[in-house]
Amino acid sequence: MPPLCKRRHSIQPSTEPTNRANNPHQSLEPAVSNTAPLPRTDSPPSPVRWLILGLLFSISVVTYIDRVNISVTARQMMPALGLTDQEMGWIFSAFVVGYALFQIPGGWLSDRWGVRIVLTIALVWWSCFTAWTAVAATSFLAGPLGIVGALALIRLLLGVGEAAALPTFNRAVTDWLPPQERGLGIGIAIGGIGVGAAMTPPITAWIMVNYGWQTAFYLSSGLGLGLAVVWWLLAADRPTSHPWLTSSIKPTATALPPMPQPAIPWGRLRRTSTVWWLMLSYGCLGYVAYVYMSWFYLYLVNERGFSVLRGGLFAAAPFLAILLSCPVGGWVTDRLASRYGITRGRRIVGMAGMGLAALSIAIGALVESPYLAIACLSLGAGWLYFTIGAYWSSISDLSPTHAGSLSGLMNMGANLGGAVSPTLTPWIAQQWGWPASLGLAAFMALLGGCMWLRINPEERLTEDSAETQNSALRTEHDW
Numbered sequence: 302m303p304p305l306c307k308r309r310h311s312i313q314p315s316t317e318p319t320n321r322a323n324n325p326h327q328s329l330e331p332a333v334s335n336t337a338p339l340p341r342t343d344s345p346p347s348p349v350r351w352l353i354l355g356l357l358f359s360i361s362v363v364t365y366i367d368r369v370n371i372s373v374t375a376r377q378m379m380p381a382l383g384l385t386d387q388e389m390g391w392i393f394s395a396f397v398v399g400y401a402l403f404q405i406p407g408g409w410l411s412d413r414w415g416v417r418i419v420l421t422i423a424l425v426w427w428s429c430f431t432a433w434t435a436v437a438a439t440s441f442l443a444g445p446l447g448i449v450g451a452l453a454l455i456r457l458l459l460g461v462g463e464a465a466a467l468p469t470f471n472r473a474v475t476d477w478l479p480p481q482e483r484g485l486g487i488g489i490a491i492g493g494i495g496v497g498a499a500m501t502p503p504i505t506a507w508i509m510v511n512y513g514w515q516t517a518f519y520l521s522s523g524l525g526l527g528l529a530v531v532w533w534l535l536a537a538d539r540p541t542s543h544p545w546l547t548s549s550i551k552p553t554a555t556a557l558p559p560m561p562q563p564a565i566p567w568g569r570l571r572r573t574s575t576v577w578w579l580m581l582s583y584g585c586l587g588y589v590a591y592v593y594m595s596w597f598y599l600y601l602v603n604e605r606g607f608s609v610l611r612g613g614l615f616a617a618a619p620f621l622a623i624l625l626s627c628p629v630g631g632w633v634t635d636r637l638a639s640r641y642g643i644t645r646g647r648r649i650v651g652m653a654g655m656g657l658a659a660l661s662i663a664i665g666a667l668v669e670s671p672y673l674a675i676a677c678l679s680l681g682a683g684w685l686y687f688t689i690g691a692y693w694s695s696i697s698d699l700s701p702t703h704a705g706s707l708s709g710l711m712n713m714g715a716n717l718g719g720a721v722s723p724t725l726t727p728w729i730a731q732q733w734g735w736p737a738s739l740g741l742a743a744f745m746a747l748l749g750g751c752m753w754l755r756i757n758p759e760e761r762l763t764e765d766s767a768e769t770q771n772s773a774l775r776t777e778h779d780w
Contacts, residue, residue, distance in 0.1 A: 347477070349477075349540065349543050349545050350477040350478055350486075350540070352535065352545075353477050353536060353537075354474075354477075354486055354489050354490055356531070356532055356535060356536055357470050357473060357474075357489075357490035357493070358489055358490055358492065358493040359493065359531075360420060360424065360466065360470075360493070360528060360532065361466070361470070361490055361491055361492070361493025361494050361496075361497065362494070362496045362497035362500075363497060363521070363524055363525045363528055364427075364463050364466050364493075364494070364497065365493070365494040365496075365497030365498040365501065365620075366497045366498075366500070366501050366524065367427060367428070367431045367459065367463070367522075368396060368459075368463065368594065369497065369498045369501040369502070369505075369594055370501050370505045370517050370518065371392070371396075371456070372393070372502075372594065372595050372596070372597075372598050372599065373501065373502050373505040373506055373509065373517075373598055373613060373616075374505060374509055374514035374517055374518070375599065376506075376509070376514075376598075376599070376602065376609060377509055377513075377514040378514055381514070382438050382448050382452075383448070384448070384449065386727050386731075387724070387727065387728070388449050390595075390723050390724040390726075390727050390728075391449065391453060391724060392449065392452045392453050393456075393591075393595045393723035393724070394720050394721075394723045394724045395452075395454070395456045395457040395460070396456040396457065396459055396460040397460060397591060397716050397722075397723065398457055398460065398720050399456070399457035399458060399459070399460030399461040400460035400463055400464045400716045400719075401460075401464075401713050401715075401716030401717050401719070401720055402461075402464075402713070403460070403461045403464035403465070404464050404467075404468060404708075404709035404710065404712045404713035404716065405706060405709040405710050405713060406465075406709070407423070407464040407465030407466075407468050407469065407709055408465075408468030408469070408471075408472065408704075408706045408707070408708050408710070408712075409705065409706045409709065410465060410469075410705075411465065411468055411469040411472040411473075411705035412472060412703060412704070412705040412706050415538035415539075416469050416473040416536065416538055417532070417533065417536045417537060417538050419465050419469050420465065420466070420469050420529075420532055421529050421532055421533045422465075423462050423463065423464075423465040423466060424462075424525050424526070424528060424529035424532065425525075425526060425529050426461070426462035427459050427461075427462030427463045427525065428521075428522045428524075428525030428526045428529070429522070430455055430456075430458050430459035430462060431459060431518055431521055431522040431525065432518055432519055432522035433455050434452065434455055434456065434518045435514075435515035435516075435518040435519060436515070437451045437452045437455050438451065442454060442455070464709075467693075467708065468705045468706070468708035468709040468712060469705060470487065470490045470708075471487055471693050471696060471697065471704050471708040472704050472705035472708065473490075474486040474487045474490060474693075474697070475697045475701050475704040476538070476539045476540075477539070477540060480698075481635055481638075482635065483635070483697050484630075484631035484632065484633075484634040484635040484638070484690035484691065484693075484694040485628060485631040485632045485635055485690065486631070487631060487689065487690055487693040487694060488627040488628040488629070488630055488631025488632065488689055488690040489627070489628045489631070491627055491686075491689050491693070492623070492624055492627030492628050492686075494620070494623060494627075494686075495620045495621060495622070495623035495624025495625070495626075495627060495686075496620075496624055497620075498593075498594065498617075498620035498623065499617035499618075499620035499621045499623075499624060500617065501617075502598050502612070502616035502617050503610070503613040503614045503616075503617055504613075505517045505613065506609055506610055506612070506613030507610065507613070508520065509609075510609065510610065570707075574755065574760070575695075575699065575755075575756050575758065575760040576699065576707065576710065576711075578752050578753075578755040578756045579692065579695060579696070579711050579714075579756055580710060580711050580713070580714030581749075581752055582651070582655075582714075582749040582750075582752035582753060582756065583692055583711050583712065583714045583715040583749070584714035584715055584717055584718035584749075585655075585718060585745045585746060585748050585749025585752070586655070586685060586692070586715055586718075586746070586749050587714065587715030587716055587717070587718035587719040588718035588719060588722045588742065588745045589658065589662070589681075589685055589722075589749075590682075590685065590686075590715070590719060591718075591719035591720075591722035591723055592722055592738070592739070592742045593619050593678075593682055595722065595723040595726070596723070596726050596727065597616055597619060597678070598613065600735060601615055601616055601671075601675070604730075604735050605671040605675075606671065607671070615675050618675055618676075618678075618679040619678060619679040619681075619682035619683070620682070621679070622679045622680060622682050622683030622686075623682055623683060623685075623686040625683065626654075626683040626684065626686045626687040627686050627687075627689050628690075629687065630650055630654060630686065630687035630688060630689060630690045630691065631689065631690025631694070633650055633687075633690075634646055634647055634649075634650040634690045634691040634694060635690070635694070637649055637650065638694075642759075643695075643698050643758050643759050644757050644758055644759050646691075647691040647694065647695050647698070647753075647756070648691075648753045648754070648756060650687065650688055650690070650691040651688045651691045651692065651750065651753040651756065652750045652751075652754070653687075653750075654684050654685065654686075654687035654688035654691070654750070655684075655685070655688055655746050655747065655749045655750025655753070656746075656747060657681075657684040657687075658684035658685040658687075658743075658746040658750075659681075659743045659744070659746035659747035659750065660743075661677050661678070661680040661681035661684060662677070662678060662681035662739055662742055662743040662746060663739075663740060664677045665677030665678035665680075665681060665739065666736045666738075666740055666743065667736055678739075681743075681746075685746060692711065693708065694758075695756065695758035696708050696711055698758035698759065699758055699760065718745070722742075725741075726738045726742075729741060
């Protein structure tokens with residue numbers, strides 16, 4: 302490794318941020334030019350990062366099994382428990398409310414406590430509430446709250462547990478991967494939702510038909526608890542704390558003493574417009590995503606006329622598209638950011654993906670052929686999630702130090718939009734038909750893409766140049 306003094310010189314930003322820190326009333330300008338490439342490091346990243354990404358991918362699979370299974374079991378739950386479409390929409394939305402409100406606490410905890418313990422606790426928490434969903438109607442909550450209230454409360458608390466997942470993923474990717482791999486890394490980690498959401502409809506439908514809808518919740522709960530044990534045994538907060546590091550790397554890694562977590566610069570955050578445009582744009586993405594998560598299966602069965610099992614099979618198509626598009630989009634945004642600069646590289650992917658998603662969804666809403674509709678709507682989901690790497694790596698670009706907390710803030714925006722979607726979608730469909738519901742989703746995707754014109758990931762959030770320098774040195778030291 303080159304001498305630290307040389308390394309500091311290579312990553313030293315301009316003195317402008319320091320001057321702004323001394324004068325808090327001065328407006329916040331980008332710390333580097335919009336054509337600056339991604340920072341690179343000469344130190345080889347730890348090969349154990351692929352193990353961490355594999356574990357994050359697996360946890361991502363489980364998170365979406367636990368949130369999507371209820372949209373399939375609703376086919377039997379609703380008549381069995383006497384629930385209407387609107388009541389089921391409230392239950393769907395309850396999960397999203399809990400998920401949205403606890404994004405920032407979940408991300409802050411990952412910054413504060415580390416990814417290992419936070420994800421372990423979160424997995425155990427939401428797995429327990431997944432199992433509780435199966436017996437909500439007969440539990441002690443049903444007496445005072447009624448069946449709808451009991452299910453809504455349980456799903457809300459399940460959402461509280463899952464809220465820690467994605468912000469913690471981005472905290473782990475920021476700590477484990479160099480800047481030029483973070484788009485790909487978060488794309489792989491979040492790409493697990495494609496597997497989880499794709500396999501859930503057909504498998505859950507088969508389990509529901511053969512063993513009853515309650516069994517689907519018990520099995521997914523057991524899967525989450527088992528993965529919590531695996532994560533606790535194999536994961537670590539940072540490369541320097543992983544037991545598999547060789548003894549030749551360990552002494553070097555201990556050269557830097559532990560650095561206390563600095564407080565979130567809320568004043569600077571309020572003045573950083575990119576944070577809020579990211580939150581709003583990702584909120585548009587969240588609205589569209591929850592149309593797929595909550596209603597796509599029932600749309601195929603009730604509106605397009607597919608059987609329960611065939612509907613479950615075809616409902617996997619959008620999520621298979623997501624499985625492919627997440628890592629591809631992450632890889633593309635890394636390459637474009639390295640070639641054209643961070644802001645331009647992220648913006649191209651964000652605008653193109655959201656715009657093409659809007660076009661695909663609009664076509665799928667209007668075509669008469671159910672199979673062509675599935676193809677177009679699946680392509681729309683793929684383009685929507687093609688942008689994931691650009692969104693999440695932009696958070697790491699803004700502030701590696703607070704990646705977990707800022708990830709929670711951005712994802713809260715997605716889930717505030719998502720909280721509206723499950724309830725509003727069937728209401729619009731009842732009033733004006735499903736083409737109108739899907740047309741609104743297409744408009745939201747287009748609106749989110751246009752917001753990328755105001756997003757500048759190089760608008761640094763760090764308080765001063767020393768924080769930037771120390772964070773970069775420490776992260777590079779871990780690799």
